[in-house]
Amino acid sequence: MPHRRTITGFSNPTVKYLRSLRDKKHRKRERKFLAEGLRLLTDARETGRVPEMLVMAAGREPHPLLTALEAEVERAGGEIVETSADILSKITGKANPQAVAGVFAEFDTALADLDRNAAPIWLVAQALRDPGNLGTMLRTGDAVGAGGLILIDDSADPFSVEAVRASMGAIFTQKLALARWDEFLLWLRAGPEGQSGQLVAASLRDAIGYREAPYRAPCFILVGNESQGLPEAYEAACDLRVTMPMRGRADSLNAAVAAAVLAYEVLAHLER
Amino acid sequence: MPHRRTITGFSNPTVKYLRSLRDKKHRKRERKFLAEGLRLLTDARETGRVPEMLVMAAGREPHPLLTALEAEVERAGGEIVETSADILSKITGKANPQAVAGVFAEFDTALADLDRNAAPIWLVAQALRDPGNLGTMLRTGDAVGAGGLILIDDSADPFSVEAVRASMGAIFTQKLALARWDEFLLWLRAGPEGQSGQLVAASLRDAIGYREAPYRAPCFILVGNESQGLPEAYEAACDLRVTMPMRGRADSLNAAVAAAVLAYEVLAHLER
Numbered sequence: 001m002p003h004r005r006t007i008t009g010f011s012n013p014t015v016k017y018l019r020s021l022r023d024k025k026h027r028k029r030e031r032k033f034l035a036e037g038l039r040l041l042t043d044a045r046e047t048g049r050v051p052e053m054l055v056m057a058a059g060r061e062p063h064p065l066l067t068a069l070e071a072e073v074e075r076a077g078g079e080i081v082e083t084s085a086d087i088l089s090k091i092t093g094k095a096n097p098q099a100v101a102g103v104f105a106e107f108d109t110a111l112a113d114l115d116r117n118a119a120p121i122w123l124v125a126q127a128l129r130d131p132g133n134l135g136t137m138l139r140t141g142d143a144v145g146a147g148g149l150i151l152i153d154d155s156a157d158p159f160s161v162e163a164v165r166a167s168m169g170a171i172f173t174q175k176l177a178l179a180r181w182d183e184f185l186l187w188l189r190a191g192p193e194g195q196s197g198q199l200v201a202a203s204l205r206d207a208i209g210y211r212e213a214p215y216r217a218p219c220f221i222l223v224g225n226e227s228q229g230l231p232e233a234y235e236a237a238c239d240l241r242v243t244m245p246m247r248g249r250a251d252s253l254n255a256a257v258a259a260a261v262l263a264y265e266v267l268a269h270l271e272r
Numbered sequence: 273m274p275h276r277r278t279i280t281g282f283s284n285p286t287v288k289y290l291r292s293l294r295d296k297k298h299r300k301r302e303r304k305f306l307a308e309g310l311r312l313l314t315d316a317r318e319t320g321r322v323p324e325m326l327v328m329a330a331g332r333e334p335h336p337l338l339t340a341l342e343a344e345v346e347r348a349g350g351e352i353v354e355t356s357a358d359i360l361s362k363i364t365g366k367a368n369p370q371a372v373a374g375v376f377a378e379f380d381t382a383l384a385d386l387d388r389n390a391a392p393i394w395l396v397a398q399a400l401r402d403p404g405n406l407g408t409m410l411r412t413g414d415a416v417g418a419g420g421l422i423l424i425d426d427s428a429d430p431f432s433v434e435a436v437r438a439s440m441g442a443i444f445t446q447k448l449a450l451a452r453w454d455e456f457l458l459w460l461r462a463g464p465e466g467q468s469g470q471l472v473a474a475s476l477r478d479a480i481g482y483r484e485a486p487y488r489a490p491c492f493i494l495v496g497n498e499s500q501g502l503p504e505a506y507e508a509a510c511d512l513r514v515t516m517p518m519r520g521r522a523d524s525l526n527a528a529v530a531a532a533v534l535a536y537e538v539l540a541h542l543e544r
Contacts, residue, residue, distance in 0.1 A: 043521060132404060136526045145519030166526070173521050211540055245539060247417025249315060249445050253532070254408045254438070260529040261536045267517060268483055 003073075004080040006058060010087060018055060018091045021103065024157050031106045033159035035171070036092050038065055041102050043169030045069055050076045051102025055091060058082040060098060069100075093161070106159055109178045111150070111187045116197050119147030120217035120270050123259055124199075126152040126181070126234060127225040134158055135166025136256040137223075141174045144263045147218070148175025152184055185237060188220065200266070201230055202258050203241035204251060210242035210262060215269045223259045275345075276352040278330060282359060290327060290363045293375065296429050305431035307443070308364050308373045310337055315441030316376070317341055322348045323374025327363060330354040332370060341372075365433070378431055381450045383422070383459045388469050391419030392489035392542050395531055396471075398424040398453070398506060399497040406430055407438025408528040409495075413446045416535045419490070420447025424456055457509060460492065472538070473502055474530050475513035476523060482514035482534060487541045495531045 007014055020026035021034045032052070035041060041051065042065050054073045056066070060082075070080055085097035092099045116122065123141050128134050134156050138149055149158070155178070156163060164171050179187070188197050200215065201222040222238060224230030229252065235241060244253070244261060253261070279286055292298035293306045304324070307313060313323065314337050326345045328338070342352055357369035364371045388394065395413050400406050406428050410421055421430070427450070428435060436443050451459070460469050472487065473494045494510065496502030501524065507513060516525070516533060525533070 047521075136529060139522060139526055140529055142520030142522050143516075143518050143525055145517075168522055168524075170520070170522065244415075244536065245417075245543075246415050247539070248414030248442070249319075250411060250414050250440055250442065252440075253415055254411055254528070256526070257408060257412055257529060257532040260525070261532055264516065264533045264537075267519075271517075 004082070007081055007083045007087065010090065014081060015083070015087055015091065018101070018103070022093065022161055024160065027106070027157065027159055032103050033106055033164065034101055034161055035104060035164050036099060036101045036161065038063060038069070038100050040164070040169050041069055041100060044102070044104070044172045045072055047172045049104060049172050051078060051104050053079045053081060053103040055081045055083065055088065055101045056099070057085045057088045057097045066100060107176060109176050111177045111179045111183060114148065114175055114177055116147070116191055116218045117195060119145060120219065121146040121263055121266055122148060122150060122197070122218060122220045123263065124150045124152060124184070124220050124222040125155065125255065125259070126222065126230055127228070128155045128255060129226050131156040131160045131162035132166045133226065133254070133256040135163040135171070137259050138163075138167035138170035138174045140256065140260040140263060142170035144267045146174065146263065148177065150177045150179060150184060150220070152179060152181050181234060198240060199238045200240045200242060200262070201235050201238040202244055202262060203230070203235050204243060205235070205241065207241040207243035210244050210265055213240055213242045215240070215266045217270050219266050219270070221259055221262050221266065223255045226255050276354070279353055279355045279359065282362065286353060287355070287359055287363065290373070290375070294365065294433055296432065299378070299429065299431055303378045304375050305378055305436065306373055306433055307376060307436050308371060308433070309437075310335060310341070310372050312436070312441050313341055313372060313374050316374070316444045317344055319444045321376060321444050323350060323376050325351045325353060325375040327353045327355065327360065327373045328371070329357045329360045329369045338372060379448060381448050383449045383451045383455060386420065386447055386449055388419070388463055388490045389467060391417060392491060393418040393535055393538055394420060394422060394469070394490060394492045395535065396422045396424060396456070396492050396494040397427065397527065397531070398494065398502060399500070400427045400527060401498050403428040403432045403435035404438045405498065405526070405528040407435040407443070409531050410435075410439035410442035410446045412528065412532040412535060414442035416539045418446065418535065420449065422449045422451060422456060422492075424451060424453050453506060470512060471510045472512045472514060472534070473507050473510040474516060474534060475502070475507050476515060477507070477513065479513040479515035482516050482537055485512055485514045487512070487538045489542050491538050491542070493531055493534050493538065495527045498527050
């Protein structure tokens, strides 16, 4: 397989393959995903993730970060594909001839692989629907020094283009696990005595103020589905239910916003 | 004009008009916007905003909130349009035959109409690009009891379907103003002595910890464009630059998340 090749036809199988990765069914079959943008790909490289395939427009302006990335892809035995600006825009969905995209293998997402004591905070989302919210939670997780994001029940795909983009590179730095609720609870409660982890949910019922709550690490911050919120049984299983002020007409926040406000509060408490 | 009519053809001018409101150019010409969902429309009604036109599928299941809404629309001299599920889905962009949509007149958005002392917190966003972020900021503003959202420079359209949806009704409860930066600064600084307002930005330069900062009402929380952040001159013009912990690789948060973390912090400080 040559390291570098040029593709000029829309019907080329590689173009079809790359476009198919915008679609969940194909991603799951191939176990690959697309990440776009030089900054994101550089973040990936700096955390040791090198794309199997790098795609850009032929004649793209040179950039030192791109040169470094190309060298790394070649060293790792990956492929560099140059194509026309038109074909590139079909792949990325954007009319930006400076765009760069990379194909990565999906990560393993087994709960058993998480070391819960590797970080003071973990984010947990139940039945999250919006890939933008999912990516934003990864980004927030990176910012607060969380270990990763645990996705409970059926969730948006963390490897979708939208989620990867909204994560701003955190898809490569945060751990990711997918689990059913009962699996998660079993795993959580089976941890070492006294440090198995505290499960915290924002709640309206039977809750204490989120600024005064006795958070302790590792703290697992649980948010629910965008339209349904958390099932009652899930809330009941939490170690701590906290409430945030709601001064207006609404009784809830955007899921990614609620996770962030709570996560920053927990961070401040744990670092006191 | 009859209060209630049925539309059966895709080429009906009302259908074209309703579909055109998904498009910014047409919204601006008509000065109207679409809001979707019974809950959102009920929020609107409860704050005194009644749609000029209400659209739903013929034979939709009855619902007491819908009945109340229909009565209000008729009382206000508005129109009720029933159509097929197919046509409805062309209008709303969703395949939900239970959907309800309303047409509202756009609000006035003059800075001069804001009473800055009507609320302790105001959100200010500069060159915000993502309508989802915009709507989420409105929703957060409602939750923290903010007065409204001030959009500086060229911004996503607050009346876009995406922004209205993400606001979860807060488009109807939060004040909204559009202004150029210099207009805004002039207005802000011309306020009454000692209560003209404190302008606060999240910043990495020359900043103090966001948990210790001396916030005071009315506090204007300023966030910048999603990819560029705030221009240096804008940061320099702020009364307070605060910094939030960044424990990971990234040096920034999603704009709506940053606004929310800061807004909840300011709320806690002001209520101490």
